Amino acid sequence: MTRVLGLSLYGPQAASHRVRLSQFEPGLAAAGIDLQIQSLLDDAYLQRSFSGGRPSLRGLLAAYGRRLQALRHLDLFDLAIVYGDLLPFLPGWLERQLLHIPFVYDCDDAFFLKYRSGRLRLLQPLLGAKADRLMAAAAAVTAGNAGLATYVRRFNSTVAVLPSVVDTDQFRPAVLPPVDDSSKPFTVGWIGSPSTAPYLQLLVESLQQLALERPLRLLVVGGPAPSIAGAEIIEQPWSLEQEVPLIQQFDVGVMPLPDTPWARGKCAYKLIQCMACGIPVVASPVGANVEAVPKECGLLAESPEEWLAAFQCLAADCALRQRMGRSARRWVEERYSLRSALPMLVDVIQRAVHGRFPPPQ
Numbered sequence: 277m278t279r280v281l282g283l284s285l286y287g288p289q290a291a292s293h294r295v296r297l298s299q300f301e302p303g304l305a306a307a308g309i310d311l312q313i314q315s316l317l318d319d320a321y322l323q324r325s326f327s328g329g330r331p332s333l334r335g336l337l338a339a340y341g342r343r344l345q346a347l348r349h350l351d352l353f354d355l356a357i358v359y360g361d362l363l364p365f366l367p368g369w370l371e372r373q374l375l376h377i378p379f380v381y382d383c384d385d386a387f388f389l390k391y392r393s394g395r396l397r398l399l400q401p402l403l404g405a406k407a408d409r410l411m412a413a414a415a416a417v418t419a420g421n422a423g424l425a426t427y428v429r430r431f432n433s434t435v436a437v438l439p440s441v442v443d444t445d446q447f448r449p450a451v452l453p454p455v456d457d458s459s460k461p462f463t464v465g466w467i468g469s470p471s472t473a474p475y476l477q478l479l480v481e482s483l484q485q486l487a488l489e490r491p492l493r494l495l496v497v498g499g500p501a502p503s504i505a506g507a508e509i510i511e512q513p514w515s516l517e518q519e520v521p522l523i524q525q526f527d528v529g530v531m532p533l534p535d536t537p538w539a540r541g542k543c544a545y546k547l548i549q550c551m552a553c554g555i556p557v558v559a560s561p562v563g564a565n566v567e568a569v570p571k572e573c574g575l576l577a578e579s580p581e582e583w584l585a586a587f588q589c590l591a592a593d594c595a596l597r598q599r600m601g602r603s604a605r606r607w608v609e610e611r612y613s614l615r616s617a618l619p620m621l622v623d624v625i626q627r628a629v630h631g632r633f634p635p636p637q
Contacts, residue, residue: 278629280304281346281353282313285360289319291469294516295440295545296359296382296420303618309625312353314346316363347374354629355379358410360387367402368409378628381411383428384420384440386541393538415628418621420543421564436624439564440543442552443614449554449605450524461493461508462486462591465526465555467519467546473499475539478532478560482583483507490591497522523553527597528574528590532583533562544568548612551604556597558586568612573604 282297284290297313304311316339321331343363350356356379362371388411390396391403411417412431418438419425425435464483466476473496480502486492487506494507498514512522523529529550533539540563547557547568557574559565569576575586590597610616 278309278355278625279353280309280311280355280357280625281350282311282357283343283346283359283362284313284315286317286322287315287319289322291545292359292384295442296384297357299441299443299614300618300621303614304622304625307618307622309622311357314343316340316343316361344374350375350377353377355415355625357382358414360385361390361406362410365399365403368406371406371410372413375413378415378631379413380624380628381414381417381432382438383407383411383417383424384543386424386427386538388427389538389541416624418624421541422567423563424541424543436620438617438620438624439612440545440548441612441614441617442548442608444552444605444609447520447523447549447552447608449601459491461491462587463493463495463525463527464587465495465497465523465529465550466499466531467497467514467523467529467549468499469514470499473501475532475534476502478534479530479583480504481580482587485580485584486587486591489588495522495525519549520553523550523555526550526553526555528587529555529557531557531559531565533560533565535560535562539563547574548608551601552608552612554601554605556590556600556604558583558590570603570607573600573607 284293284297286293288294288298293315301311321335324331340363356375356377358379359382388407391399391406408431411428414432416434416436417428417432418436419428420438420440422437425437428435483492483494483504484506487504492507493510494501494504495510497512501509501511529547531544531546533542542563544564547559547565550557551573557569558577559569559574561576561578577583577586
């Protein structure tokens with residue numbers, strides 16, 4: 277049995293923990309790979325962060341202590357998988373010293389910008405190249421989309437594009453198909469977290485116009501919703517048990533993004549969740565959204581006028597939504613399902629453990 281330690285940044289409540297690591301555990305076990313996950317920051321930290329609270333210094337010190345304790349036992353494992361930071365604010369060269377077994381670096385976001393922009397940009401002289409150094413030292417890198425893989429290849433040629441995928445046995449279309457009833461509100465749905473909910477402001481103008489034309493509902497799962505004049509606004513907290521039933525209520529799923537370096541690193545996971553449930557999507561043509569949404573599964577929209585036209589088209593044609601939803605489901609099964617991604621991750625792990633990749637430079 278091959279033993280792998282997954283070093284997650286967040287606990288099980290975080291999508292990154294579930295999507296990039298824990299959902300693979302049963303399939304990896306069947307392939308002879310024992311994946312054990314150690315989270316740096318627990319779910320209480322995430323809940324406090326999403327509610328606008330400040331992290332506890334005592335809690336952070338305890339988190340660092342747990343991570344250092346886990347690293348003391350690295351020799352019990354054949355391989356580590358590092359997601360994001362090993363230890364935030366620790367220089368990359370020191371993290372590399374702590375990782376004395378082969379490791380795979382997993383990148384499903386533009387982590388390399390963490391200490392180069394925003395409130396942490398003052399740390400760029402010390403930490404700006406931290407992620408780059410870890411990528412360079414890794415036996416292999418798994419990148420969530422083609423754009424991230426292109427960046428990674430500047431530092432490490434051994435890159436596998438491993439999309440953020442869903443378990444299509446769990447994410448399924450509703451049993452009852454949507455009803456063609458123009459008197460019912462057209463439901464535009466979004467799922468995410470408080471950190472990405474501000475992107476919904478990009479839809480306010482088009483949704484306000486749509487609300488003048490027909491009954492409209494905006495269903496927001498996992499974050500605060502913007503105010504849309506004339507529309508019914510529903511905010512639902514995210515929970516693992518309710519995310520699929522809530523997505524199944526959407527008529528269309530949306531993923532608006534600004535065209536920024538950070539947003540270009542996103543892996544279109546919101547869209548993949550919707551499409552797996554047979555829901556057509558409308559998305560900004562930014563980053564992985566472009567490769568994730570072929571025209572038979574949804575529409576891309578950039579300006580308020582394009583968003584409005586996409587909503588009008590889908591709201592007026594239930595049969596079109598149904599066709600797109602069926603195509604979207606097939607697309608996810610082929611390209612973005614746990615079943616399709618598992619063999620790739622198994623191959624990366626086995627090759628990294630057995631030294632079948634070129635040694636890092």
